[in-house]
Amino acid sequence: DVQLVESGGGVVRPGGSLRLSCATSGFMFDDYGMSWVRQVPGKGLEWVSGISWNGGSTGYADSVKGRFTISRDNAKNSLYLEMNSLRVEDTALYHCARNGGGAGYYFDYWGQGTLVTVSS
Amino acid sequence: SYELTQPPSVSVSPGQTARITCSGDALPKKYTYWYQQKSGQAPVLVIYEDSKRPSGIPERFSGSSSGTMATLTISGAQVEDEADYYCYSTDSSGNRKVFGGGSKVTVL
Numbered sequence: 001d002v003q004l005v006e007s008g009g010g011v012v013r014p015g016g017s018l019r020l021s022c023a024t025s026g027f028m029f030d031d032y033g034m035s036w037v038r039q040v041p042g043k044g045l046e047w048v049s050g051i052s053w054n055g056g057s058t059g060y061a062d063s064v065k066g067r068f069t070i071s072r073d074n075a076k077n078s079l080y081l082e083m084n085s086l087r088v089e090d091t092a093l094y095h096c097a098r099n100g101g102g103a104g105y106y107f108d109y110w111g112q113g114t115l116v117t118v119s120s
Numbered sequence: 121s122y123e124l125t126q127p128p129s130v131s132v133s134p135g136q137t138a139r140i141t142c143s144g145d146a147l148p149k150k151y152t153y154w155y156q157q158k159s160g161q162a163p164v165l166v167i168y169e170d171s172k173r174p175s176g177i178p179e180r181f182s183g184s185s186s187g188t189m190a191t192l193t194i195s196g197a198q199v200e201d202e203a204d205y206y207c208y209s210t211d212s213s214g215n216r217k218v219f220g221g222g223s224k225v226t227v228l
Binding site: 044045046047050059061062095100102103104105106107108109110111112113 | 121168210
């Protein structure tokens with residue numbers, strides 16, 4: 001079974017930094033692109049960032065561009081999100097998601113998420 | 121910026137048909153995907169590429185797309201189908217990945 005388990009969330013002050021991790025199992029990690037999607041509790045979903053299977057291509061939402069960095073370690077079957085200059089509006093549950101195959105860019109499996117709270 | 125528009129809520133009686141719409145200017149050119157999210161759980165893909173159903177998703181879930189509107193249909197809705205449903209797609213360039221605002225489906 002495909003499993004995605006996020007970690008690294010917590011409480012941080014505005015302007016601070018945090019590094020999220022996503023440990024994966026149950027599939028060939030280096031065959032798939034991966035993404036981070038966040039959700040403010042009780043609100044909707046927002047794509048944050050994505051990375052290709054080999055890390056050669058990355059993308060970011062305008063809201064995080066220049067502050068967040070996505071990366072992966074295929075030897076460890078793991079995905080990461082380095083978050084700097086955090087803002088109150090970055091407070092959310094951050095889900096790791098596997099990019100699906102086929103013609104479009106979408107997410108076929110999701111983790112339960114790790115909660116990031118940015119507060120003074 | 122690109123937006124996908126969904127109704128905030130849809131109500132249906134058990135056994136009846138629920139239809140959730142999603143409108144967006146780029147939908148004639150881009151696939152729509154649908155996710156089900158039950159309270160406290162991660163989203164689950166229920167429809168991909170407009171109308172395809174992943175393995176394990178009940179046949180009562182179906183999708184269609186015409187022009188600038190995509191539709192998720194739950195035929196014979198069950199109580200366990202109560203959840204938030206999100207459509208997802210990209211803008212015409214593929215650069216912006218966007219979710220609709222979500223539709224809360226109530227079965228009662």
